[in-house]
């Protein structure tokens with residue numbers, strides 16, 4: 143399919159940098175399958191209703207969570223004609239991880255992330271710290287990324303955490 147002038151289809155410096163440092167690839171895809179099978183056709187990028195897929199290295203797809211969250215709609219996988227997506231596997235093992243820069247660690251009240259997490263993977267613990275603390279329930283978190291862009295101090299990252307490492311962090 144021919145590329146359009148959609149800016150998401152143009153490989154960006156930031157997407158390239160993220161890819162080198164461990165890009166977030168689309169759900170149900172892996173770095174290896176993308177390297178071996180992706181033709182950079184951008185069909186997956188165009189198909190994403192949330193517009194969170196952008197062109198990364200050589201036009202291959204990466205997720206930009208600053209643009210929104212994944213709803214696991216499977217549109218990207220359905221749009222791909224190559225052996226890039228495997229819906230028989232979990233979409234990914236990404237989990238939210240909170241950094242010490244969270245405002246609560248400085249005694250500032252904030253619940254932006256807990257409010258946005260629809261599956262209650264972020265729990266507010268009133269009994270920790272001066273104004274409470276947010277705990278991630280890694281057994282619930284599906285790595286949708288909704289909380290990332292809501293944090294006013296970018297204190298949340300997504301990290302690959304394998305099932306055996308799942309725990310209340």
Ligand code: SF4
Nearest residue numbers: 190212213215216218
């Ligand atoms: S599953 Fe849906 S929302 Fe998530 S990246 Fe694919 S197309 Fe976008």
Ligand code: SF4
Nearest residue numbers: 259283284286287289
């Ligand atoms: S990544 Fe999604 S599921 Fe996980 S804590 Fe953030 S909003 Fe909740």
Ligand code: SF4
Nearest residue numbers: 244245252254255293
């Ligand atoms: S949104 Fe950010 S600053 Fe606010 S509680 Fe969550 S991690 Fe802390």
